[in-house]
Amino acid sequence: MITVDLPAGPPEPAEPPVLSRWWSEPQSWTLASYLSHRGYQGLKAALRLPPAEVIELVKTSGLRGRGGAGFPVGTKWSFIPQGPGTTPHYLVVNADESEPGTCKDIPLMLATPHLLIEGVIIAAHAIGAEHAFVYVRGEVASVVRRLRDAVAEAYDAGLLGRNILGSGLNLELVIHAGAGAYICGEETALLDSLEGRRGQPRLRPPFPAVAGLYARPTVVNNVESIASVPSILRNGTDWFRSMGTERSPGFTLYSLSGHVARPGQYEAPLGITLRELLDRAGGVRAGHTLKFWTPGGSSTPILTAEHLDVPLDYEGVAEAGSMLGTKALQIFDETTCVVRAVARWTEFYAHESCGKCTPCREGTYWLRQLMRRMESGDATEDDLQTLTDITESVVGKSFCALGDAAGSPIMSSLEYFRDEYLAHFPGDGHPGGCPFDPSRATVFAEREHGGDR
Known part of the structure; x- marks a missing residue:
């Protein structure tokens, strides 16, 4: 058994970095390194409080979900029913970071996995869960290994398992590797996948807080949301609210x-x-x-x-x-063709549609065909109206938010760059097709082609 020292210390500076403060430290992912930076102090503070007070503290902090929708974290925790007949409760961390352009949870888990584990233990204490899961994209094998090593350290130190730090809290934490599907970033599809079924969104209600994993009350939070909790317990709500804005603190x-x-x-x-x-x-x-x-x-x-x-x-x-x-x-x-960029995103959403609902399954297919025609210059202005009509039949009509995601870049690009779509069509001596040189828009164009492009 490793003796865990939880040293006190002064409050952290009321300014970022907080989550990434120790990323550059040698072996920042180890328990020893994390403990040297007031690691698990937030857990120690949380275990002194009844679960309801921990929830109220997180609510007071104003912490909002960092996974996309921005729903208040403490409020989500408070939805879990308490009392006889409501257990077991489950906590699930959504680490299926799939949104194109997003890469914040992966470095956080690689550099400071114990920050996430501490947040998981605090959240489990707050909602009365004795089992927690971290659902990670299976492609990032290095992250899965790093998390499992950190979990093993935490078990050896008495930070996971039975009677954590002598508090009476029991918690088993499982790191689960998914198979790499964008749809599993949707919380109910993630729960289906975690249960061993094909990842597809569920009909709601019932919501996960009532019938989630294994049809029991479940909280699903993003990695960054959970990792933000320990610093709030360490430093207080006023410290957290001193950063950010009034309605979006932190x-x-x-x-x-x-x-x-x-x-x-x-x-x-x-x-x-x-x-x-x-x-x-x-x-x-x-x-x-x-x-x-x-x-x-x-x-x-x-x-x-x-x-x-x-x-x-x-x-x-x-x-x-x-x-x-x-x-x-x-x-x-300015070297980027908006139509080409939107066409690539549309290809992605058509590929990642789970096919469960007709608007998304059929709509994303036809959006992909139309965007291909737009980019190649084979479309007409009438096709622009068809593109708009199909997009409107997908957005807000699909089973989950994937249909909305597929339509957002199309509608917004037409709002700001309609003339660029028209420039792809034949006319005025122009044979049709993309007027942009793709080599100039390459992110690494300078390295690949030489010179300042």
């Missing part, structure tokens, strides 16, 4: 990719703007200007250069006509 990880000088993960308070993030990332690649970008991955409506100063919180992005989503900021400069 810190988060923004993924910057595409035509940006230094792509990567940038931790910042909610409410920062893309202009400020680009300053940190060295700006758009040299010699080029911003054309369009996604605030939350390809499933969110695209925005343009006129939205550089939109606050990147849940309310600010919604007011601009999009969604914060997973905070996957994909940056595209």
Whole structure:
């Protein structure tokens, strides 16, 4: 048995980085490293409180789900029914990071897996769960190995298993590798997959809080949501709310990719703007200007250069006509063909549709065919109306949000770049087809072709 020392210490600075503060430390993924940075102090504080008080504390903090929808974490926990006849309860962590452009949970789990494990134990204590699961994409075998090694360390240290730290809390934690399906990022499809069935969305109600995993009350939270909890228990709600905005408090990880000088993960308070993030990332690649970008991955409506100063919180992005989503900021400069980009995203959603409902199964197929025609220059203006009609028959009509995801980039690109679609059609001496040189839009064009493009 490893003796676990839980040293006290001063409050952390009320500014990011918090989640990524120790990513560059040597062997940051080990228990010894995590304990040296006040690791499991939040758990120690949580175990002193009754479960209901832990839930209330998380609610008071204003922590919102970091997986896309932004639903308040504490409120979700409070939905779990308590009392005789309601157990067992389950906690499931959604680590099936599948949204194009998103890569924040994977480095977090690789660098500081014990941060996630500590959050899992706190959440399990709050909702009264004795079994928890982390559902990870099977393709990221290195993450699965890292998590399983960290879980083994936690068991050896008495942080998992029976009577955790002498508190009477029991918790078994399983790391489950999925088979790599975008649809399993939808929480009920994830639960079906975890139960050994094909990953497809369930009809709701009943909701997971009432009948989730194995038809028992279940909380499903994203990795970053759970990993944000320990620091709140360590430092308090006022500390957490001192960052971010009033309605979107706290810190988060923004993924910057595409035509940006230094792509990567940038931790910042909610409410920062893309202009400020680009300053940190060295700006758009040299010699080029911003054309369009996604605030939350390809499933969110695209925005343009006129939205550089939109606050990147849940309310600010919604007011601009999009969604914060997973905070996957994909940056595209003036060399990029919008039609080509949207066509590639449409191909992805058609491929990843589970086929359960007709609007999505048939709609994404025809959206893919139409976008291919648009890009090749074989379409007409009448096809634009057909594209709009089919998109409207998918968005809001599908069994889950995949249909909405497929339609968002199409409708938003038509709003901002309709003329670019028209430029692909034959006319005025133009034979039709994409007027953009694809080599100039390549993210690594400078390296591949030489010179400043």
